Each structure stands twice: as structure tokens, then as C-alpha cells.
Amino acid sequence: AKGTSEPAANSEESEKFVFGMLLVGAYNDQGWNQAHYEAGLYVQDHIPGTEMIYIDKVNTADRPGTTPDQLAEELVAQGAKLIIFDSDDMKDGAHAFAAAHPDIPVIHASGDGAWVDGNAYQNLPNLANVMGRMEYGKEIAGCAAALSSTTGKIGYLGPLINEETRRLTASAYLGAKYCWENVAGKDPADLTFEVTWIGFWSNIPGVTLDPTQVADDFFNRGYDVVISGIDTTEALTEAQKYADEGNTVFAIPYDFKGGCGQTSGVCLGVPYYNWGPSYTSYVQSAIDGNFTPSWDYLAPNWEDLNNPDTSALGFVKGDALPEENGAKLDDFIAELAGGLNLWKGPLNLQDGTVFLAEGETATDYQVWYLPQLLEGMLGLSTAAE
Amino acid sequence: MAVKEKKIGFAKRLPSSAVFSIASTVGALLFTSFILWMAGAQPGLTFEKILAGAFGDSVKIANGLVVWVPLSLTAGALIITFTAGLWNLGIEGQIMLGAIAATGTLRVLQNSLLSPVLIILFACLMGMVGGALWAALTGILRLFGGVSEIFAGVGLNFVATALSLWLIFDPWKRPGVGSMSGTEPFDERLWLATIPGYRLSLWSLVLVVVVFIGLFILLKKTRFGIQIKAIGKNLEAARLMGIQTRKQMMAAMLLCGGLAGLAGALQVVAVYHRLIPSISSGYGFLAMLVAMLANNNLMLALLVAYLFAILNIGGIQLPIVLHLDSTLSGVLQTALVLFFLIMNGVKQHLTERKERNRHAE
Amino acid sequence: MQSDVLVGLAGVIASAAPIVIAAIGETLTEKSGMLNLSVNGIILLSAMGGFAVSYRTDNLAAGYLAGILIGALIGLILAFCTLTLYQSQVAVGLVLAFLCRDLSYFLGNGFMGLTAPVMHSATLPFLSELPVLGSLFFDQTVMTYLSLLCIPTALVWINHTRYGLVLRSVGERPEAAFARGIDVKKVRYLYTIVGSALVGLAGPIYTLGLKPGWKGSMTGLDGIGWIVLAITIFGGWNSFRVALGAYLFELLRWLGLVYQAQWSGVPSQVLQVAPFPLMILTLVFVNMKNSEWFESLISLLPPPLYRFFSLKGKRNKAAPSSLGIPFRNV
């Protein structure tokens, strides 16, 4: 197939705009990386004459001896004129590459190097950051969990502890707490929200906890919803196993629109990223020659949460969410759209210190760099002291 | 390939060693082609792309050398222990501990008034010490605890991995965040100088050359070298000849760990400039394959390490241009060693048969 | 609370199942004097292969069978290279470990994230009603039952059957076994293949049951094989103790998550890597009986006691005497 398409491609060679993408995991992982990969395909479809090239598994375990900036250069050598780094892990590589190649626009997804007020501001003219405000997605997920839980025990399968994972976990808690009290009208004292961190983004036998075991343990201890904070699907597959054996348990995966996969009756829905529209606008601006660095912390399109062309993130309801709860969830989403802010005082940190005073709302800075979990959540806020 | 021509008459009529080397290479290529065919790819094109990816331009060649440096250092290190008959599977952990020790040293000294050159030198030195101490643990377990170095090494690798993760996510975490991207990168003045425009540091190339000349002298020209060779081939006889076997085996372990630690330290000061979760990059195990394929020959190890480095770097092209997974490089590397072992066995088999026939005449 | 713990322990038993089966497979192989270091690779390749076959055929059994066959094939290659071509067991085992791992990632790329049939637990009637044992042992999957069955079967096979005696004799002193008319090579071929086939069964137990699906290097199986090797040693080549080792390993992992919040001062990696120092300490302890200082200690005893300690002491947890040592008959 490649041989036949080549001559045709040659004619438009001059106009073709190639952009490169570095994926931290496999491009077809049905998670974080596939969301990015498909966003790349979306760009190809929406801007004629663009082509994506990629390298996946950009991590030192899979690609010994390489650095992200080095791999980005490989993409440049293959003609890439814009590079997307898709992971926080590539932070240093993305910054180094951007500094070394001022002519090439660089997008570092999930990073904060282009945030003027952020802790890691780099002041590079060609570095942009983009991140969806997944706090909303997690709040919706938390709400869906609270609405579906009968035991009031919600588990959160956390990866490793850092600022990003803390704020997302806390958001899920805030959503769950809000819906438990205000939508389901239950006693807040009956809600348990616990996070167990496996210690890494994926399972390394003999070194990290086993996410399968963590999910099992939640279900065994009467937790009937597990929200996944990791990119792999252990929570969902375990829920499916428990459900197949006659238990009523649910899971909420993460990252990818198709995250519920082929499961039946366990998936409450999935909060997902939709990187396509923002990537399209970055690529377009690069083609037009007016790429400007920015730190984009994108809210969803509240008019149409799941619109693939306008919303930076969304929430797809799963088949395990009954219509009645679905409607309640829609109401909650509408409230969020109407300006409901769950990151509003009074809110205490896990150790009891005040995070937000009565009536105070959190700034982006406060949310992004959340120092601890919130009061009321079970689980570690930081790795061992 | 590496096998020394025996001076025995009856070996003469056997096909020469080169024939077996070629046969094993062809076997590995055929096997890999078969795997490619199974994955629905064109073998010829794939190999071509790998080569293009390794030699396409000077940057790629330099990147190949960046991999070659730690790989050959580690292979050289392993040749010491292999010569002494020790299967030092703990090599991965030794690299990691080297990197950890180097990182720790840099952390302590980075704000001191010492000149960067001194700090880097000191970090490399401490890296060697770290690797050597980790190796010493395996050595002590083997020589005084009776625990096979294979299992002690494997166990300690896991411990080393856990140790580095713990350091990265806890005591040495970046301000506020533990990140998979590793510890906070060091200041640029603490980076080992590279050739402008390349990732390659001339110093590390020089280091490899120096280390290998040193290894060559050590193994071929010193009493220590010939003593560990004797130990590797016949421990009991070596002991009865008055060789201090324990001391020399321990020395072999320490040297190996030291060099592996140096490779780990170089990863910190020359490549990553920080401690990352899989800092050893699997070079330890890869180097083990290198040493096997090179049949513990130092010169060959340099070549084989380069071949493997090329495969690693060239393999990056596979997802970009062919939508194939880069682990194909690993398949080819391991297949080369497997077929080398098989052809080695076939050769020995034929040699023995010839010998038997000779006596039957 | 009580039942929480029970269910958790039942989970430990389930998640230890593949390790038990693989470690017993490795025990059989090692009992014959063969060291199979390729376990890690076999598990990965058969996990991938078993999943792929099961996905293609939509048939669970076919997947498990594929895993077994893949294991057996790798065992055959190992046996051929070491027993027929006389190459080093360590070298060949290591190379196969890495070859299989890379192969599984390369060939498995097309099967990422797909869904194949999954094995569910099959509650045993009556038995599962038993007070504590019921929920611990009899509400499990067929593969977990198989793992439980493997333990006594292997124990009886090795210690109480004629075939087991042959196996032990070959691992202890091949030249003597040869003199008794035993085809040492054949026995070693056989147990290498059978042991590897059991190791191969562990792969699909993960991808078709415990951790459904294939996710490349994110599957979280890389390293299990080394743990299996460690547990085989930890268990002293006795299937019962080997199983205990596997349960201990999973128990520690489970405790790590249960007590994560309580033991906030302890790095989370500690319990996870604990099995390795434990294995090493066990080896040190077992080998203590061979060490010089222990020898000089017991040599102070009168001869009958001395003999008792120097031989009886070694009897239990000692490795098969000829483990890893090649045998060539004339």
C-alpha cells in the first residue's frame, strides 16, 4: 500500500505540514496515549495537507538510552515542523527541545512551563502548554459514583502522588460529596472516599502495588465504585469480573472516550480528554506562522459537553448508569455549567489546616498546585515522610 | 567469530569459525524476517530503515555512540566477572546504584564552591564506589553466604529499582511533586560537556577507550587477569595453585560493579542530568548479551556493543515510518545471541564427531 | 471486618495461582537438574500468545492451551540447546528470557486493549458453604483450583511415585541414575518441557483471568518470572513450601495496600520488594549448613551427631545436587 501511495504524495510534498507526536505509552493503549493519537488523526482530518508522525513508548524502560528531546529530533529529521509531547514525564525533554529549537513550535500537554504565574515558567517563545480542566470531568465522575453507590464507599485507584493526581483525586471527592449530600440527599457521614496509590503509572511486579489487587481489595471491602486515576483499565476489568459473578459494582475509567470498552453493566461513564480541537488550532497557527506561546487550561464546552469539535474534555455516560441517575447527573452538569464551583470554602486540607476560608474560591494556582488531599478523604497525601 | 583457532590437526578439515558466525547471523536474520512476516511487515524494508535510522546523519551516528558508551562499559565490566566464572546478573542494580551515588554526590556538592569539573569527577568516582559496593554485596553473599550470584543479583536488582523509585518519589522528589520524569535536573554547569550540536560527550568516548585499554592490560597482561581466567575455568585447581580465589573473585566483582557504576554515573552526568526511574536503561542485561555474543573478547565486545547500539537507535524509526514496534530491535539482538549459541553447539558437536572418526580410522 | 479479611485472603490465593503453578513447573524442571532462567520470558510470551489465540478463536480453553504450548516450545528449545548442543544453561536461559519478552511486545502490539473471553470463578457447591475454608478456597476460578490441586499432586508425584523417584535421582546424581538404566537426557528433556509448559500456563491465567487483556509493557507482568525463580528457591524445591512462598509474596503485596494509609512512614516499596531480601536470607540460612564456620561449629560434636547435622540438615531445603551441571554420557 505504501508503494502505491507514494507518487501521489510526492506532488503535494511541498505543501505538506508534518507534525510530530511523542507518546509516553503505546499509541493504542485505549487510554491517555490513544486520546492524543486520535487527536492527531483529528488534526489530519481537519486541516488538509497535514500529516502526523509519532513515536510511542517514549520512556526509558521501553526505549533505553534515549531522551524525549532526542526522539523529538528524530521526528524533526523526518520533517516534523511542530512537536507535541504528551506527558508530564517529558517535562525536561520538552523544555530542552524547545530551547534548542526556537523555530519549532512545541506543545507540552499537561505541563506548566509556559504558565507565567506557574512554578516552572520557562519563558520560551515556542513552548505552549495545554491541559483540559479535568477537575470538572473528575467532579462529574465523582458525582456519578456517589449517585450509583449504595454502600457509600467509593474507592480511587491512584497512580503516584503528585500535584496533578492530588487535584484530580480531590475533584472526584468534591463531586462525590456534593452529589451524595445535595443530589441524593444522604448523610455526609455515610460517605467514604478512599484513595490507594499504586506508586507508579503502571504496575511493576515486585516494586509497585498491583492495581488489580487494589481494585479487588476495594470491592472486597464493600466499596462498590472504583474510580480509576491510572491510565490502564484494571478498575474496569475487575468490576466486570465482580459483576459477572453477581455483585453490583461499578467502575469509572479515565482518559479516553472509548474507555468503557466492551464491558457491560459496570461502566458508569468515562471522563475523557478531547485534545483534537486545541491541537488543530495550534497546528493551524503554526502553518499560518502566528504560533504564540500560551498556557491553556481548557474548560469544557458547557453548551455541548461531548462536542468533538469544541469541548476540551467530556464525559460519556456508561451503560451502567440508569436513566434516572443519568438525568440527575445531567442536572449536576447543568449546575456546573451554570457556575457551580466546588472548589469553594470552607475547605480544609487533610491535616485540618484551612485551604479555603468560608466563601473563598480557589485560584487556578491553588488548584493546580494542591499541596495535600482534602479533609474527609482517606489515603496518603504525600509519599512517606 | 571469537573462537580461537585450535591448534589441533583434526580441526582443520572443519569449516572455519567464520562459516559458523555467518550461519548464525543468517539464522538470526531469517528468524527475525519470519517474525516480521508474521507481523505483516516487509523484512528488507525494515532492515533498511533501521540502518538508515542509525547512519542517516551525523547526529544519528552520535546518538548511536551515546548508547554505545554505557553499553560497552558495562559489557567490559561483565567480561571481568564472566572471565572469573561469575554470572553477575546483579549488573542492572550495580548501574542503578552508580547512578544513585552519583546523583547523591551531585546533590550534596551542587551548591558548593568546588569547580564543576571536580564535582563531576567526584560524582563519577562515587558512582564507581556505589556500583562496587552493590556488587560487593553480591560478592559477599556468593563467597561467604553460599548464595549463587545469579539469584542474589536478581534479588538485589529489584531492591535497587525500589530504592531508586523511593528516592525519586520521596526524599529526592522535585519541589512539591514526585515525578516519573525523575529528580530535578542539575544545573547545566554540572553536565558533562558534549560536542556542540550533539548529545555525545567526547569525554565519555575517551573514557571508553581508556577503560578498554585498561581492561585489555588487566585481563591479558597482568597476573590478576590470568588468575581470574584460571578461576573461571577451574576454581579448585586455581585454589590449589595458590591463587587467592576469594580475594580475586571479590576483586572481579568490585571492578565490575565499579565500571557498571561508572556507566550509571555517566548516564546521570552526561545523558539525563538527573536520576530517573529506569536509569539503568536495561543496559546491564543488554551488555550481558553483548558479552556472550562477543564470547568475552574485549575488541569484539566493542563491536557488538556498537551493533546493538545501532539497532537500538535505528529501531526508533520503526514506529515513525513503518508503524512497527521498536522492540523488533530487541528481537534481532537476542536472536543473534541465541543463534550464536546454537551454532557454537553445532560446531562443538561436529568437532567431536570428527575427533571420534579420526580415532576410529 | 472478619469477612473483609477472608475475602482479601481469598484474593491473595487467587492472585498467587499463576505464581504457584509456574513455580511448581520450575521446581519440576530444577528437580531434574535443569536450571530454566527463561521463566520471565515464557510468562510474557504465553500471556500474550494465550490472549491472542483466545481473542481470535473467542475460546478460553484455546488460549490456555496456546500458553501451555508456547511454554513447552520454549522448554524444548532450552533443552535442545543445553542437552543436545551442550550450551550453558544460564546463557541459553537468559537469552530466551529476553528473546521471549521482546517477541511478546513486538507480536502483541496488534492485540493491545482488545477484549477476549475472561475466566470467572466457579463456586463449588457444598464446599463453599464451609465456614472459613469455603470463602477462602472454594469460591475461586478453575485455574485457582488447578493451582491448589498442583501442590499436593506435585508433592505426591515427586515423593511418592516411581516417576518422581526417577526425577529426583536424575537431579541428584545423573551418572548414578544413568547407571541404573535411566535415560538422563530423556528425563531432563521431559521435565524441562513439562515444567516450562506449566510456566506457560501462568501467562494466560493472567491475561485471560486475573488481569484480563494485553497491554504491552503496561500489562504489569514483566518481572513476575524472576519472582517465580526466587520463590522456587525460597520454597526449597518442595511444592508445598513453594506454594507457601507464592502466598507469602502475594500476601505482602496485599498488606502493602491494606496498610498503605496506616503505615504512612514506611516507603511503599518496602513490602513489595521484601520477598527478595527474604529469598536471599533463606538462601543464606540454607547454605549456612555448607559454610565453613558452621562446619567447624558442628565438627566439635561427636561423630554421630556431626553426621546427623551435616547431612540431615542439608536434606530438606537443599538444591538438587546437580542443578545447572551438565551431564554427558559416553
Next chain:
Amino acid sequence: MEIEIRNIHKSFGAVHANAGISLTVHAGEILGVLGENGAGKTTLMKILAGLQPCDAGEIYVDGKLVHFQSADSALALGIGMLSQDPLDFPMLTIFDNLYLGRKKGFFIQKNSFRKEVEKVEDLLAFHFKLSELVGTLSIGERQQLEILRLLVYGSELIILDEPTTGISTQQKKQLFDLLKRLAELGKTVIFVTHKLAEVNELCRRTIVLRQGKLVGDVALPCGSASLIQAMFGKAVDLQDPLDVSRSEEQFEVRHLVIKDAHFFSNPVNLSVRKGEILGLAGMEGSGQKAFLRTLAGLEKPLDGAFFDEGDALRWGSTHSFTKRGVYFMPAARMEEGLIQGMTVQEHFILSQPAEEIMIDRERSCRISETRIKEFSIHGSSSSNAEELSGGNQQRLLIAMLPERARLLLLENPTRGLDIESTNWIWEKLHERCKKGASILFASPDMEELLRFSNRILVFFAGKISEPFFSRDLNSEKLGALIGGEGWR
């Protein structure tokens, strides 16, 4: 059962170990097989017992031509062999050890088999505790166990290959009684040895092998002279050892208690003069090896001290012994002495004490060449050790002993050598003695001990005698002592 073998040939490389041997063994007889070391006795027996294929020749059992693929196909036809070192399983129980070889049944049938064993045990009048480990038995008991096993499996012909090595006189007597009983029961016994007395005591007929050929078939009892003539081809003449009575003492052993796997010795006090040669006599495995290894610093004694010209040597590091010129030479040439895959020159480099770090190739090449010439080793500096013939390997071992050696501890220094080579090697060793070195050597060969040593220590199952002057001993006396008789 009657066995007939015809024209058996067997070669190992250049060695023609069996060169056309024909023989008939009759039912109920105890046949002796005599021959010097390397005559081909073991080879012939292994062929007969199916442990080794022959290159050519036929075996008839009761007139029927048979082919053995393995030891157990021979055992199935009633031929069983007791190997020179018991081929059993120290780490298995006696029961398992006996059971191994059963062809039938899936499970191990403990009870029925136990009864079968007991029946045979009753016949032989000894009993084993079946749950014990084989490794806890003494060598003599392990032989009995092997005989028991062969009989349990219905052996009609039992071959014993040098069974009297390493067992006590007491046990030897038991063994001989047992063998006689077997003969009475109609079993055939082939008894391999190189000890004349044993054959005379036990057998009515013996064959003699020399250099792979059958050179004698003699009815017994008969005089030793003719047997010796047949075994060795010529009578050996004795020569006088050096006179060392006036040289000074340089090594002294005080209250030394050594340990072997099976016993601890009595305390030994001994002083060795410059140039003196001390022979260690005794059955193999009676403690000589442990004694030599202890003096070489390779093993720790339980008690005692070892002085070199008044300085006590400390155990712990072998190195401190070699530094003072104390060297051990093992008997197992390729296993413990030489290193496969290393050249002759490298062997010389390794064995020469030197402090310098670097190797001076030129010098070592020179040394190697002169040594090769001096010890007339057939081979070059660059030959690998395993390429040399056995005799040359032995010469290499001797040549490797450093010049500065002051005490040579030699385990079986002429093992596997013909008489010429033996004499030659002793000439070389005498040269060392003249330069002041002392020698302790173990040998299974009484003639050698009597010929070359000034004094002789006799070892018997861990008992170590006071040194005897060899001029006060003769073969009979020494033989008796080795056999455990005549001890105070």
C-alpha cells in the same frame, strides 16, 4: 549362570583399553581379575555390566548372544556391578536408593517392597534402616547396600570393582564372608583388584590383564612371583632412598588432629628433616588426602599446630602456606591440578610465585621452554593442558612445583604412570630433596612407598601411626598395617 565373552575391543582415543579379550566365567565361581593401574580391568567390567558399549566383540549369557544397551538391561539378565566408587545417591534414602530401578507400578509401594528387601536381607544376614539417608553410611555399608540392591533385582552375577579400597579389615572380612555365601547360593562373583593377597584368599581362579590384554588365567592358590611377573611384566628392583639422618629438622607438626568427612584422626606429632621423604600409606580415603590438604593450609585441623623452622603457620589463608614454600599437588589431574583451556605457559605463570602485577611474557616464555625441556614434556608452550597425554600432564604438574618449594605434599604423584615415567619422576623429586626440600607423598602402591620413602606413616580409617623407618618394613608388614593389623 555362565558368561562367555569373545574378543572384546575398546579404545579411548589412542588408548586401547581392551584389546581382544575372551573369557568364560562359570556359575557359582568367584573369579579374580588382577592387573596394575590402567590395565583395563574397569573397562572390561563396565562393558560386561552394560555401563559402556564395546567397540567390537560378543557376550553370551548361558550360550545366548546378548546386547546390553544399559546397566539395567544387563541387570535384567542378571548381571550387576558394584562400581569402584559406589554409584548411589547420598541425598536419597536407603529405601529410595533401592527402589530406583523398579520398572512396574505408579506409586511407590512401600510395604510390599520392604518385604522383598527384608527377604534378601535375611539371606545376607544384615539389615538397614530404610529411612536413613545413604550419605550417612560408611563406604563399607554402602557397598553392602549395593550388593543388597543387585540381589533384590535378581542379579546372578555380581561384579565388584576394587571393593576393598577404603574399607576396614573388619568390613573386608564381612565382605569376603558375604561373597563366599553368595557363591554357595549359586551366584557368580567377579572380583576385581590389584592386590594379590585378596585374590589368593577369596578366589579359586584369577585372570590377569596387562595393557588391555588377557595375559594370564591362573588356578589359585599359587605363588605371588608368577602373578607379579604376569601383572607387571618384569620384577621391580628396589633402590635406596637418600640418607637424611644427619640433616636438620625443618617442619614440625604438634598434636595435629585432622578431620575427614567420616572421622577425626588421633593427634599426630611429627618432625620432618630437610630432604626427607615421608610416605603416607593406607587404603584410599583413610585420611591421607585430608592430612596433606591440612598441612597445605587448605583445610583447618580441629587442633594442633604446624611449625616451619619454629614459626607457627596459621590456617585461614592458603596463601600464607604457599608463601613459605609449602605446596600441594592433587591426584585428580584435570579436575584439581590443571586447567582446561589454558596453555602450558599460562600454567607456569600461574604456579610461579611472584609479587609483580604485570606478566613478563618473554621471561615466562623462557621459563616455560626450559621447564618443558627439563621435564621432557611432549608439547609446546602454547598447547592447552588437556591436549597433553596423561603422563605429560603429570610431568607438567611436577614441573609446575615452584623452585622455592620447601615442602612438597604430593597426592599420588605417579598415578596412571608406567614404570619408566615413575622412575623418571622420582629422579626429579630426588633432585629437589638434594636441594633441601622435604616431601610427603601418598600412594596406594606399597612398592613405591617402600622404595622411595625414608619413613612411612600408615593411615587406617583415620588412625595415623607413628612413623616407621621404611628399612624396618617389608611388603608383608606394611600390608598388614594398611589392612589394620599389627597396630598397638
